[in-house]
């Protein structure tokens with residue numbers, strides 16, 4: 112008997128599942144999320160290498176020292192890389208196809224992840240200059256940024272973000 116003539120060996124059972132969990136943000140992440148709740152993107156700077164981490168964990172992973180200060184970066188930046196999602200899945204809140212990518216806010220060294228909208232999918236590209244579209248009601252969650260849209264500025268030069276891919 113060939114493989115194609117075999118009877119199925121299993122049964123697929125579809126069941127709803129649910130996973131409840133609590134996230135403890137910690138001190139640095141709490142500062143970041145409180146900033147988001149006020150419509151601000153806050154970074155913290157490493158005193159050794161000078162990198163500005165948005166969504167800082169409170170220390171620099173390269174130098175192992177505590178990050179310092181609160182640095183507000185603009186809610187505007189460069190789309191450094193992205194993917195186009197063409198596959199639907201349960202719980203999806205936007206229609207396919209859509210673009211999801213890394214946005215490097217001006218002055219930051221770590222990108223944020225976000226949706227890119229208000230642009231035809233075929234025009235989404237590396238270097239696209241984008242700005243945040245904030246939700247009507249803000250909270251301590253990245254859902255406060257609904258998505259990122261083009262600013263209309265010329266594309267960023269690759270050299271300005273090549274080390275942040």
Ligand SMILES: [Zn+2]
Nearest residue numbers: 157160171174
């Ligand atoms: Zn550092």
